[in-house]
Amino acid sequence: MNRFVLASMFSIAVLWSNFLAAQEVPVQTLPKRTTSSHYLQVNQQPQFAAVLASAENVPTPKLAPSLTTASPTVFVPNNSPMAWTLDQIIAATLTSDPKLRIGKEDIRQAKAEYVTSSLLPNPEFSVEGGTLPVKRITEKNAEIIDAEPPEVGLQIEFPVDWFLFAKRKAAMNSAKWEVCQAQAEYADLIRERITETAVLFYDVLEAKALLVVSKEDVEILTRLEKIAKAGVAAGGVPPVEWKRIALELLQSQQELLESEKTLDVLTAQLRSQFGCTDYDPTFDITGNLDAPTHADPMPLEEAFEMAKQNRPDIRALRLQVCKSRADVHMENRNAYPEVSTYAGFTQFPQHVGIRDINYNSWGIGVTVTVPVFDRNQGNRSKARSALAQSNHQLQSGIVDLRAEIVEADRDFRTAHQQTHTIAEEEIRLTTEVRDIMLEGFRAGGCPLIDVLDAERSYRETMRLFVTSRADYWRAMYIYNSVVGINSCNDVWSPAH
Secondary structure, eight states, X not given: OHHHHHHHHHHHHHHHHHHHHHTSOOOOOOOOOOOOOOTTSOOOOOOOTTTTTTSTTOOOOOOOOOOOSOOOTTSOOOOOTTOBOHHHHHHHHHHHOHHHHHHHHHHHHHHHHHHHHHSOOOOEEEEEEESOOSSOOOTTTTTTOOOOOOEXXXXXXXXXXXXXXXXXXXXXXXXXXXXXXHHHHHHHHHHHHHHHHHHHHHHHHHHHHHHHHHHHHHHHXXXXXXXXXXXXXXXSSOHHHHHHHHHHHHHHHHHHHHHHHHHHHHHHHHHHTTTOOSOOTTOOBOOOOOOOTTOOOOOHHHHHHHHHHHOHHHHHXXXXXXXXXXXXHHHHHHTSOOEEEEEEEEEEXXXXXXXXXXXXXXXXXXXXXXXXXXXXXXXXXXXHHHHHHHHHHHHHHHHHHHHHHXXXXXXXXXXXXXXXXXXXXXXXXXXXXHHHHHHHHHHTOSOHHHHHHHHHHHHHHXXXXXXXXXXXXXXXXXXXXXXXXXXOOOOOOTTO
């Protein structure tokens, strides 16, 4: 009879568990990433597979094309074998950036939470003794003392509500989505850090080019100042013209100091991208700012739809919604009562005369809490509120994405137009005019005001040329990052 009762209880528990498992939250899926055949999409470069081999299943992003085109004559090429390229800078960032390591630890912590949710509860083991006499029972007083026989019991208790009501499965489902969300957030962190590194790289290139322009301007004005000083000594040049050139030279030297300071600051910021805290005066980068002016942004709607599917931060918000739904299901499961089963063994030693007779027994039972007052109302309400909040955050992210797409598109189109406005032909003509004016002033047939105007025109044109090329590359990398082109592959899949 006891065996029949036990078998019946076990069969009922299995059927009830299967019934609850069938009501689990259905598998939630997200839209897959899409690609575009648009010509703005950067070409595939060698991916740093070895760099991110231990990055917790987060794939390596693709990089922008290498700068192999010939640079304009305004930029001084760097042939130093120790100079860093953009690919090397990004590789160092991926391997040594402390911020990326912080994001990587978030994935490990989420996986640890998943392991915790999958662990079975520990059984409880207890040993107890009862009706133990205070005075020792001997043969003389055994007939006088009328006491219950002492007993010793062993009992083991094991919770089963995690199985009966699928609480463990619901907790694992929530933790699984948390792991996927951490992976998506890490992928978005990679996207942001690569974009920041590329922008800083072109900031440094721009600062180097502007420093060349400032040095050349100081050199030209120094030559003019010497010519004017010699002319004043010979009596052919008025002293006021020499003073005007000296004043212009002082202003140019101040600009040179500002250019050197800007280059040092930007170089330090670039080195901080891959965790460098020391000062290295030999650090240098190599590259050019020659922009391929044939590329245009894609249509706004196409860029917006691609960004909604490809951006890791948007996918992280969608994953947050999935996790919130799983949390609602988990808290509903936690509202079920706590059920524990136990089995025990008890020994009753009997003392009859001078003989000890032991009587052994065993027992089983079930302990169930009665959810009369606490039915997990607060946590269930909180989970539903968190789900609504996650949906609002997703909608807010999509709204902000629209504005971000428009801004990046306008910046890229503006930078693209500026590369056509300031052409290399203008640089050549401005340089020729300046040189002609300089030779004419040296020969005494050109007024000083014309020479200074030609020098200013050359300097401003060169600065606009450098800035327009740097703006183009910065805008292109930011645009690709905003749209989600070649940023990161899928990392949200529950299979991870």
